[in-house]
Amino acid sequence: MKYDPQEIELKWQKIWEEEGAFKSSPSGPAGEKPDKPKFYCLEMFPYPSGKIHMGHVRNYSIGDVLARFKRMQGFNVLYPMGWDSFGLPAENAAIQHGVHPAAWTLDNIAYMKKQMQRLGYSHDWGREVTTCREDYYRWEQLFFIRFMEKGLAYRKKAAQNWCPGCNTVLANEQVLEGRCWRCDSAVEQKELTQWFLRITDYAEELLADLDKLSGSWPERVLAMQRNWIGKSVGAEIDFPLEGGREALRVFTTRPDTVFGATFMSISAEHPLLEGLIAGRKQEAEVRAFAAGIRKAAIAPEAVDSLEKEGRFTGACCENPFTGASMPIWVANFVLAGYGTGAVMAVPAHDQRDFDFARKYSLPVRVVIQPEKEAELRPESMERAWEGPGRLVNSGPYTGMESESAKAAIIKRLEEIGRGRGRTNWRLRDWNISRQRYWGAPIPAVYCERCGVVPEKEENLPVVLPLEVKTRPDGRSPLPETPEFYRTVCPRCSGPARRETDTMDTFVDSSWYFLRHAAGESAKLPFDLEAINYWLPVDQYIGGVEHAILHLLYARFFVKALRDAGFVRGLDEPFASLLTQGMVLMDGSKMSKSKGNTVDPSGMIARYGADTVRLFCLFAAPPERDFDWTESGIEGAYRFVQRVWRLGLDLAGKIPASLPASACALPPGEEGVMGETLRREHACIRKVGGDITDRFQFNTAIAAIMELVNHLYQARDELLGSAEGRAVLASAVASLLALLSPFTPHLSEELWLRLGFAGRAGDRPWPVYREDALRRKLITVVVQVNGKLRSRLELPADISSAGAEAAALADANVKKHVAGLEIKKVLYVPGKLVNVVAS
RNA sequence: GCCGGGAUGGUGGAAUUGGUAGACGCAGUGGACUCAAAAUCCACCGGGGGCAACCCUGUGCGAGUUCAAGUCUCGCUCCCGGCACCA
Numbered sequence: 001m002k003y004d005p006q007e008i009e010l011k012w013q014k015i016w017e018e019e020g021a022f023k024s025s026p027s028g029p030a031g032e033k034p035d036k037p038k039f040y041c042l043e044m045f046p047y048p049s050g051k052i053h054m055g056h057v058r059n060y061s062i063g064d065v066l067a068r069f070k071r072m073q074g075f076n077v078l079y080p081m082g083w084d085s086f087g088l089p090a091e092n093a094a095i096q097h098g099v100h101p102a103a104w105t106l107d108n109i110a111y112m113k114k115q116m117q118r119l120g121y122s123h124d125w126g127r128e129v130t131t132c133r134e135d136y137y138r139w140e141q142l143f144f145i146r147f148m149e150k151g152l153a154y155r156k157k158a159a160q161n162w163c164p165g166c167n168t169v170l171a172n173e174q175v176l177e178g179r180c181w182r183c184d185s186a187v188e189q190k191e192l193t194q195w196f197l198r199i200t201d202y203a204e205e206l207l208a209d210l211d212k213l214s215g216s217w218p219e220r221v222l223a224m225q226r227n228w229i230g231k232s233v234g235a236e237i238d239f240p241l242e243g244g245r246e247a248l249r250v251f252t253t254r255p256d257t258v259f260g261a262t263f264m265s266i267s268a269e270h271p272l273l274e275g276l277i278a279g280r281k282q283e284a285e286v287r288a289f290a291a292g293i294r295k296a297a298i299a300p301e302a303v304d305s306l307e308k309e310g311r312f313t314g315a316c317c318e319n320p321f322t323g324a325s326m327p328i329w330v331a332n333f334v335l336a337g338y339g340t341g342a343v344m345a346v347p348a349h350d351q352r353d354f355d356f357a358r359k360y361s362l363p364v365r366v367v368i369q370p371e372k373e374a375e376l377r378p379e380s381m382e383r384a385w386e387g388p389g390r391l392v393n394s395g396p397y398t399g400m401e402s403e404s405a406k407a408a409i410i411k412r413l414e415e416i417g418r419g420r421g422r423t424n425w426r427l428r429d430w431n432i433s434r435q436r437y438w439g440a441p442i443p444a445v446y447c448e449r450c451g452v453v454p455e456k457e458e459n460l461p462v463v464l465p466l467e468v469k470t471r472p473d474g475r476s477p478l479p480e481t482p483e484f485y486r487t488v489c490p491r492c493s494g495p496a497r498r499e500t501d502t503m504d505t506f507v508d509s510s511w512y513f514l515r516h517a518a519g520e521s522a523k524l525p526f527d528l529e530a531i532n533y534w535l536p537v538d539q540y541i542g543g544v545e546h547a548i549l550h551l552l553y554a555r556f557f558v559k560a561l562r563d564a565g566f567v568r569g570l571d572e573p574f575a576s577l578l579t580q581g582m583v584l585m586d587g588s589k590m591s592k593s594k595g596n597t598v599d600p601s602g603m604i605a606r607y608g609a610d611t612v613r614l615f616c617l618f619a620a621p622p623e624r625d626f627d628w629t630e631s632g633i634e635g636a637y638r639f640v641q642r643v644w645r646l647g648l649d650l651a652g653k654i655p656a657s658l659p660a661s662a663c664a665l666p667p668g669e670e671g672v673m674g675e676t677l678r679r680e681h682a683c684i685r686k687v688g689g690d691i692t693d694r695f696q697f698n699t700a701i702a703a704i705m706e707l708v709n710h711l712y713q714a715r716d717e718l719l720g721s722a723e724g725r726a727v728l729a730s731a732v733a734s735l736l737a738l739l740s741p742f743t744p745h746l747s748e749e750l751w752l753r754l755g756f757a758g759r760a761g762d763r764p765w766p767v768y769r770e771d772a773l774r775r776k777l778i779t780v781v782v783q784v785n786g787k788l789r790s791r792l793e794l795p796a797d798i799s800s801a802g803a804e805a806a807a808l809a810d811a812n813v814k815k816h817v818a819g820l821e822i823k824k825v826l827y828v829p830g831k832l833v834n835v836v837a838s
Numbered sequence: 839g840c841c842g843g844g845a846u847g848g849u850g851g852a853a854u855u856g857g858u859a860g861a862c863g864c865a866g867u868g869g870a871c872u873c874a875a876a877a878u879c880c881a882c883c884g885g886g887g888g889c890a891a892c893c894c895u896g897u898g899c900g901a902g903u904u905c906a907a908g909u910c911u912c913g914c915u916c917c918c919g920g921c922a923c924c925a
Contacts, residue, residue: 218842218843219842219843220841220842220920221842222842223841223843223920223921224841224842224919224920226841226842226921227840227920227921227922228920228921230921230922230924232925234925250925251924251925253924253925265925306923308923331923333923334923334925335923335924337924338925339924339925342925343925344925345925350925351839351923352923352925424924424925426921426922544919547920618850618862618863619850619851619863620850620851621851624850626850626851627850629849629850629864631863631864631865632850632864634864635863635864639863642878645878689854690854693854694854696854698850698851698852698862698863699851699852699853699854699861699862701862701863702851702852702861703861704862705861706861706862709862712879713880779858781857781858783857783905783906785905785906786857786904786905786906786907787906788858791858812891812892815892823905824905825905826857826905826906828906831857831858832857832858832906834905834906835905836905836906
């Protein structure tokens with residue numbers, strides 16, 4: 001009978017749905033909690049772009065294996081799915097095709113849901129989350145209001161990343177190499193007043209908690225987050241201006257080099273600049289120079305080649321440690337937005353300052369001598385010494401190690417009131433305002449009398465109006481929709497105007513995993529019992545492109561919600577993270593513009609879902625990119641059919657009732673029955689281990705293939721005896737159970753046809769028996785001086801001396817040690833003998 | 839420049855704690871079945887030598903540790919990813 005995946009798969013999908021096979025046990029009020037350990041398995045939810053692509057298939061195939069595997073292992077599994085359904089493509093589609101963003105989004109959701117169900121994933125659709133629905137974003141608005149009350153959400157006017165393509169601002173995380181993450185337009189700077197979330201308040205905790213995730217998150221994701229947060233520890237130092245009361249404040253990570261600071265460099269945007277140059281002869285020239293820097297937008301890739309330039313302002317300040325007068329320069333390499341926008345220049349110990357000092361003939365003063373290198377002398381130095389060493393020319397600190405000098409000098413700064421220890425962060429607050437329509441309204445109100453006021457909680461949700469005319473230029477229609485923006489002040493009830501910006505969609509995705517777990521509480525967004533039960537997510541799976549965007553925001557959000565009292569005792573949302581690689585075609589990422597896409601639906605129509613899933617899991621380990629190949633999926637299809645033929649052939653020939661203990665064979669039995677039993681149990685051990693410890697689905701599948709190959713060869717002989725048929729039945733039952741997370745439809749169908757009781761996927765995960773793996777004879781490798789020379793079949797329990805004697809008696813070994821003196825013989829039990837001779 | 843990851847046959851990739859390098863698949867070659875083909879089943883498949891038994895060689899490069907190194911140490915090369923005039 002021909003293998004017809006369409007018929008089989010649709011049949012089982014219907015059965016699963018009717019039986020509610022994948023419902024997680026209720027998690028609500030205490031007492032309902034199932035008496036099983038929980039496992040929360042989650043994939044990064046999709047944006048409903050239209051139809052699913054191979055990247056989705058790979059993502060969910062990985063998650064589905066884990067979910068099904070954990071269910072079989074006896075866990076109470078939560079495996080939900082949802083839609084990140086606000087966002088720009090919906091608006092763009094609306095503009096292009098004249099459909100409403102809501103209609104476009106909901107149609108896509110319906111279509112993609114069907115596609116996903118056709119793949120046979122075991123998601124619990126009873127907990128579906130759709131972020132564009134009021135019943136979702138109303139809670140987000142509540143969080144926002146509470147964040148406002150705590151000062152965690154605030155408005156600020158600042159230069160912002162503006163994407164001219166999307167007509168909206170972007171967060172720093174959404175600018176990649178100076179371009180918009182979504183549309184690739186060059187990002188401009190625009191001075192705007194925007195809403196921010198104070199993620200910088202959590203910088204220290206976000207950084208420190210990465211250590212807790214070490215080992216269960218990929219190292220590169222942790223590294224990327226550390227880079228992004230960008231902690232640098234140092235000091236702030238005030239340098240008093242000569243002839244004035246003010247001081248120039250700098251940030252430095254090298255307070256130990258303060259005695260070597262011979263001049264100052266400030267940015268062209270420094271607030272003190274005008275005052276410093278006013279009335280001096282340099283005034284005009286410096287002003288023109290600074291204006292030139294401000295105007296020249298520097299492309300990130302051009303930074304390296306940019307010549308360092310500066311101008312003396314005419315003003316000086318005093319080094320509080322040496323008393324020396326330090327000229328203040330405007331320099332084009334000093335960033336206005338980092339630290340204080342001013343730098344103490346230590347030419348001897350900073351390469352940029354060194355280059356600058358040489359160019360403009362400024363003094364170089366050595367204050368650190370390296371321990372092992374030649375002595376540094378200002379006249380002969382060719383480059384700055386940036387490493388550690390011992391302080392020289394540093395008054396009372398001379399002779400100290402640079403590390404301890406840092407602390408001593410910071411202490412002194414604090415005593416004399418000239419500075420303090422300080423930590424700087426690269427991380428900036430998160431701009432969440434978007435000048436677009438299709439997003440969650442920001443629940444703030446502008447009142448002429450009361451100013452900026454949060455909406456009242458009982459007035460939530462602030463509903464995004466659907467009756468609007470989208471504008472062809474992409475700008476939000478909300479500022480021109482009086483029905484929306486006209487409101488009354490929540491405080492004084494006077495006339496007021498609503499905020500018409502919407503929230504960044506990354507806010508929506510920062511907490512959806514909580515919503516999945518939450519019970520249906522009307523008063524709170526979450527039932528805390530349910531949250532405490534399910535969270536954290538035990539296994540999170542998604543693309544590495546979110547390493548700093550979504551994954552950083554979500555971590556922050558959970559901490560902020562915890563501190564606002566919405567969740568308790570939850571510090572990190574994702575206990576373990578798997579970042580899957582991309583599905584490539586001819587070595588490059590599949591994309592519509594390149595025309596190298598493979599449509600999953602077409603593949604399912606040709607090969608069936610089981611084959612498509614199997615190939616995605618077998619082609620490479622999940623973290624790595626892999627190339628989609630026609631011959632590869634053909635290979636997977638061949639294997640699926642091979643299992644199908646084996647199963648059909650055995651139906652009716654092997655017992656349908658499985659013996660309680662796998663087999664009554666004595667341990668170590670030789671011959672085909674013993675071999676089959678050993679292979680069955682070795683496979684059980686390998687597959688379980690590969691899924692649990694290493695997410696090595698490719699090697700798990702390879703092990704199953706080996707078992708199938710063996711069963712093909714052993715089949716005829718095993719069918720010849722009742723005992724053999726029992727061995728075969730046990731092996732086939734294990735095979736189908738092991739396969740069921742990977743190819744669930746195939747497994748169930750064959751399970752049924754072989755007459756086994758229940759369902760393959762409901763069966764407890766097979767447990768391997770140590771004694772079934774045991775052998776009477778083992779293969780021992782014999783080496784001479786580490787080179788393989790022979791193999792011996794020896795009794796498993798042979799003594800060390802016995803094994804060594806057997807090795808020395810071997811003809812080929814004798815040949816290789818002839819004429820040599822035997823120095824040593826080693827026996828690694830059960831593995832090898834190495835004869836050392838010379 | 840700093841941080842993280844990687845380099846193994848024709849090819850995707852195995853080798854879990856230092857212990858048989860190349861599992862499993864793809865491609866290829868040969869055989870069985872067939873009038874024939876497809877499909878299927880079986881076998882071979884790093885390079886060199888040999889009729890064969892076997893021998894030499896081989897995991898980016900160079901040293902080292904070890905009875906034994908793809909795996910550990912040191913020094914490089916190249917590739918991928920992140921950060922970066924960050925003081």
